[in-house]
Amino acid sequence: MKLYYSEGSPFARKVRIVLIEKGLAFESDVANGLRSPESASTPTMAVPVLEDGALRLWESDLIVDYLLRTYPAAESPANTQPPLTPWLARPDNHWQDMATLAMIATCAASMVNLRLMLSDGITPENSDYLARQKTRFERCLDALEKTVTDEGFAPGWFSIMDIALICPLVFCETRGVTAWRGRPKLDALVDRHQARPSLLATPISALPPLAPRYIVERRSAA
Template sequence: MILYGSYTSPFVRHCRIALLSANIDFEFVDTDYASSSEKSPAKKVPFLQDGDLTLSDSSSILLHIKQKSGQAGFVDVADFDLFALANTALDSEINLFILGNSGVTPENNDYMLRQKNRVNACLEELNTIISSTTIAEHKYSDGQLRLACFLAWGVFRKRFSLEAFSALNEFLSTIHTWELFDATSPDKTS
């Protein structure tokens, strides 16, 4: 099994955590924009090759890992919704990050302003969700892992602060004590 991706990608990080926690042997190939454009029909990372099977989205990769290791998927619909909401915020923040590098910002583009407002609204809702969630030590659901990967990426890239979101800040601090999350940190692998 070969996972292609970037050490800094939050989507790739989630897949790496899933593979490590399932004790599945895999090769990781650090991939840049040019390689992902050539090798993935989605032209993004992650993508995975497992024999004749090629998967081009982190969600399908996660499902494949779960099925291959005999693990259950999402805990319930609320966990799936948490995963989806974290994905929405992450996609919007990545748009802001990448297009901002080209000078397209919320200050000069209405679509980007909508993306910024979406991220802020998602962070508020995610803070509310996590503040009422009980999390067993180092037993994280897929929704919680996607959220953690998003938050850690946002802080790593200095895209936002969690200062105003005490529950999210505490959640991120706690998950950083988990060996697998810590081991996949871009600070340690890049």
């Protein structure tokens, strides 16, 4: 298998964590990651992209679903507890888990938009659209704080929902996008798993603060 990704991508990190948790060998192609001919050759122009033989897949949750279904017996020798969930969503809680996963994806995309548009000088302070993205991010986190338990989104498991939220929140904090802490259960979820080998193996580096190329003045409705 070959995974195209950019080092910082929280969506790619989720896939990398699942590959490592399952002990599946894969070749990394970081050089051809973000904005490369490879990633641009998908209609979404985004990473991660997984190649497994002749199959080429993109969209991180779809890739994770593929890995869990195609390699159900694969298990990491590390035997870390709690174990990685065998499903994208629990069979007895399918629609609620899928809704949670979808909300996490929307929440993560809004946060990544905040980060990417900042490099063009567009911020929640000068863009109503970005202000809405920030509010969406925060409202999703408020809703997730009500959903999550003291043992994560699926007690007894290291779930895909856990991974899908931990990756963007760590990215958000490490890259200084916006403050998100102050929700005790989400704080605990993120902190609890930081020493897990698959997370330690996929660190997100801090980057220097962005220097906006230009500043867009906020348009006043008045």
